[in-house]
């Protein structure tokens with residue numbers, strides 16, 4: 001049984017709010033930090049909406065929903081994470097921003113045994129670990145979107161992670177959160193994104209070249225391959241800024257053209273068309 005009871009989550013976006021929700025539903029005390037009150041309020045709203053959906057779907061009782069909400073606190077001050085046993089970083093996919101967060105967590109989190117985990121999709125864990133004075137305690141714990149629904153967690157030790165940290169993180173993900181774990185070496189993209197992102201980028205290139213419409217590309221993979229959603233809708237769900245950032249990390253690591261983000265994806269992010277979270281991406285979500 002995991003000894004981790006007090007969890008911190010940095011970043012209250014799509015993933016941070018999902019991670020905070022599953023931790024609160026598992027009975028843990030959770031503090032969620034973001035840069036502004038607007039961001040923490042948006043995170044709180046996302047969690048409340050997701051819990052409401054679980055209640056309506058008969059997966060959660062109203063008392064359990066209320067108890068989960070009571071276990072969550074929100075802050076804009078990372079020093080509120082001082083007493084945490086585990087902190088999961090889920091800020092934007094930007095190496096410099098993440099390194100700064102890890103430096104601060106290293107200075108703030110009091111227990112030297114506490115685990116500092118990253119939900120990064122593609123940034124090497126070793127780079128985040130060496131920003132701290134406790135690289136043995138830093139590990140990748142990569143959840144999937146939507147976190148309350150998808151079972152998988154990729155566990156990514158760096159060359160510097162202690163085996164005890166890996167075991168504790170695995171016990172937490174499986175025993176406490178009920179997730180299924182696969183292990184990956186510390187390579188950009190780990191297992192799933194190294195396979196998934198080239199496929200999503202190929203769909204963007206297909207659209208960009210006029211080969212087929214967005215609706216037909218998505219319908220092709222849903223109806224022809226029984227995928228639950230097509231690649232362009234999936235990129236919209238991940239967020240086009242996040243998809244672009246993961247592709248850039250993969251390209252920087254492997255220098256393979258199949259990982260290079262196509263110009264259409266770059267321009268859509270420049271234009272603020274980020275997918276579902278902004279209301280428009282390859283498809284329209286405004287209504």
Ligand SMILES: NC(=O)c1ccc[n+]([C@@H]2O[C@H](COP(=O)([O-])OP(=O)(O)OC[C@H]3O[C@@H](n4cnc5c(N)ncnc54)[C@H](O)[C@@H]3O)[C@@H](O)[C@H]2O)c1
Pocket residue numbers: 010011012013014015016033034035036039090091092093094097101119120121122142143144145237238239242246
């Ligand atoms: N979107 C996905 O499908 C998905 C899946 C798995 C992993 N991830 C990874 O999870 C991480 C977060 O992605 P997301 O989709 O939740 O992004 P998002 O844009 O929805 O949320 C990022 C949040 O981080 C906050 N933030 C930025 N800088 C911060 C700082 N210095 N301190 C505190 N908060 C800060 C932002 O205000 C925002 O609320 C990324 O590393 C991403 O690669 C994303």
